[in-house]
Amino acid sequence: MSDSPAPPVPPDDAGAEAARQLRFAHQKLAAHAENTPLxxxxxxxxTRVSRWNAQAERVFGWTAAEVLGKGLLEWKFVHEDNRELAHQIASDRQAGSAARRVVVTPNYTKGGGLVWCEWYTSVLFDDAGNLISTLSLALDVTPYRATAEELEHSRARLRAALDGAKMLAWDMDLTTNTWETTIDISDFYGVPHGPDYSNPELALNAVHPDDLALVTAGRQRAIETGEPMQYEFRGRAPAADGFPRWFSTRGQVLRDTTGKAVRIIAVTSDITEHKRAEEQREALNRQLRDAAKWESLGVLAGGVAHDFNNILTVVLGSANLARRGLPANSSAAAYLDQIEQSCRRAAEVCRQMLSYAGRNLGGAARIDLTPLVRESAPLLAGPAAPHNVRYELAHDLPLTHADSAQVRQVLVNLVTNSAEALAGASGEIVVRTYPAEIPTGMPDGTFHLAPAPGRYACLAVSDTGPGVSAEVRGRMFDPFYSTKFTGRGLGLAAVLGIVRAHKGGIRVESAPGVGTTVTVYWPGPVEQVASVPAANPSSSRATNAALVIDDEMFVREVTASTLEELGFTAILAADGASGIEQFHRNRDAIKVAVIDVMMPGVTGDQVLKTLRLFAPQLPAILVSGFTDKRIVTAEFGAHTEFLQKPFHPEDLMNIVRRLTEEKG
Structure with missing residues (x-):
């Protein structure tokens, strides 16, 4: 092989070869430009068109012959919204300040349609910095644009649906500790917009501090175990009405091929209204349970008191009759005194039981709470001692229809309870009266006895004592319940019975360390009922028959003995039907009737209604252990009086004398 150099190419042949290669390169470039999908x-x-490839013709519709040599804005190619952008790009190219640019714009087609293109523009300058040409490569992204718009519409619909359902969807990248959310965190949780909630860790500031550990533990447990993530928590900001805002999170942890947790996909729902309804439902169920309990206990207490009153009536009447037969200096008189005193104490227990049962609404009338409380101040000095009682009494109260004696009993019992709560320590008791309006809707959970919607006169007793827990609040009106010593009676239980009988409400506000306030809601007045005017007792004696109707044999006998002392002949009946029959047999002779209200079968008030059909002015005495005088005053009016069991024979005699004198 020869090492001699190759003979040089003649200059003319070298130029021809270079020209051939240049033409070939141009041909290749032109072929590529025509065949590219760009x-x-x-x-x-x-800025006149100097090249227009086949793809440009396919996309826009114009042929190269139609557009070559035309300026950018000389035909309807640039969309109106982008003309300013086109001028800016042209100016930047002339100034040499925009060598490359990428934009996405809509462009018109020859047929007037719109095509979205992603433009990549490159500018070529000579050595002197003068513009030579601009090359624009574009990709028709119309299909992708439509897909992206549909995806955005879907996302918008999803956001609207989630927002309407009070739900927040979120995607948390565990590798970068970042996340994406469908709606603004601040708006969803109702917290200020200050912190950067795009950081998941900072977003925990929207969680109530007491529930923060629960939230972080719920996430960590799902990451470690692979179980679905679910937990409920409270937000830091409450609802507008002060009720806690509650949220529920449900989600799943995603893992890579190695099993490492990389993402959390979850939805957080605002369940405040559900929790509110749940609490209201529980409050209603609790009220229904309490109502059933109080009703059962009330029926029991009322039944026991009724039977006990019948027994006491017999004992008290027998003792009185026995006394009448004794010599003036008999030593047995002292024992009979003790019997009568014991009967009266037992009768007071019965009255408390009837108050607890809600069946002891006696002399109800229109009253103003403020004067009543002011007049009762001396009665409170003893129960409140040694603590001071401060009064805050309103002057614009609605009148209430109530038994003033029972209102005083409620006041004394509440003040006594507050004094015992202070337990000798320094403190103050405050008694307030004020008007209140209960709107339609479920009362909150602080009501022990929920009042109906309406206007009320309120009596509130507060103390600065240690307060009580929710558990104690739930039992403080139970009979004989006490947290300080063995229960001694029916104090607060009687309060509950009295208020229930008046169709009022009771609210208890207390917590350990903050004292206690018990508020009684006395309802506004109903139609005032007329009272029966009392006549002065008379010593006149009747000499005709008296009808005695009572299902208790001993009560009938004691009553008969008392009436016989007045000179009446007693006609006895053991039930309502027999009493009506006896009346018809002895109608002309009967001058007065003594009728027990609570009897099986035909009740006493039904008996009296029947008798009054035939004898409208027949003097009658309704007797019952349930002291509801409204039965008498509202339904029977004149010639009718009420006597509560147990009664002293002298009381019966006085009423009989008064009625027969009025009739005569």
């Missing part, structure tokens, strides 16, 4: 458009220094 739109290729070249612009000269005056």
């Amino acid at each position: 739109i290729v458009i070249e612009w000269d220094r005056e």
Whole structure:
């Protein structure tokens, strides 16, 4: 092989070869430009079209012959919204300040349609910095644009649906500790917009501090175990009405091929209204349970008191009759005194039981709470001692229809309870009266006895004692319940019965360390009922028959003996039907009737209604252990009085004298 150099190419042949290669390169470039799926458009220094490839013709519709040599804005190619952008790009090219640019714009087609293109523009300058040409490569992204718009519409619909359902969807990247959310965190949780909630850790500031550990533990447990993530928590900001805002999170942890947790996909729901309804439902169920309990206990207490009153009536009447037969200096008189005193104490227990049962509404009338409380101040000095009682009494209270004696009993019992709560320590008791309006809707959970919607006169007793827990609040009106010593009676239980009988409400506000306030809601007045005017006792004696109707044999006999002392002949009946029959047999002779209200079968008030059909002015005495005088005053009016069991024979005699004198 020879090492001699190759003979040089003649100059003419070298130039021809270079020209051939240049033409070949141009041909290759032109072929590539025509066959590429990209739109290729070249612009000269005056921004006139100098190249327009086949893809440009396919996308826009114009042929190269139609557009070559035309300026950018000389035909309807640039969308109106982008004309300013086109001028800016041209100016930047002339100034040499925009060598490359990427934009996405809509462009018109020959047929007037719109095509979205992603433009990649490159500018070529000579050595002197003068613009030579601009090459624009574009990709028709119309299908992708439509898909992206549909995806955005879907996302918007999803956001609207989640927002309407009070739900927040979120995607948390555990590797970068970042997340994406469908709606603004601040708006969803109702917290200020200050912190950067795009950081998941900072977003925990929206969680109530007491529930923060629960939230972090719920996430960590799902990451470690692979179980679905679910937990409920409270937000830091409460609802507008002060009720806690509650949220529920449900989600799943995603893992890579190695099993490492990389993402959390979850939805957090605002369940405040659900929790509110749940609490209201529980409050209603609790009220229904309490109502059933109080009703059962009330029926039991009322039944026991009724039977006990019948027994006491017999004992008290027998003792009184026995006394009448004793010599003036008999030593047995002292024992009979003790019997009568014991009967009266037992009768007071019965009255407390009837108050607890809600069946002891006696002399109800229209009253103003404020004067009543002011007049009762001397009665409170003893129960409140040694503590001071401060009064805050309103002057614009609605009148309430109530038994003033029972209102005083409620006041004394509440003040006594507050004094015992202070337990000798320094403190103050405050008695307040004020008007209140209960709107339609479920009362909150602080009501022990929920009042109906309406206007009320309120009596509130507060103390600065240690307060009580929710558990104690739930039992403080139970009979004989006490947290300080063995229960001694029916104090607060009687309060509950009295208020229930008046169709009022009771609210208890207390917590350990903050004292206690018990508020009684006395309802506004109902139609005032007329009272029966009392006549002065008379010593006149009747000499005709008296009808005695009572299902208790001993009560009938004691009553008969008392009436016989007044000169009556007693006609006895053991039930209502027999009493009506006896009345018809002896109608002309019967001058007065003594009728027990609570009898099986035909009740006493039904008996009296029947008798009054035939004798409208027949004097009658309704007797019962349930001291509801409204039965008498509202339904029977004149010639009728009420006598509570147990009664002293002298009381019966006085009423009989008064009624027969009125009739005569």
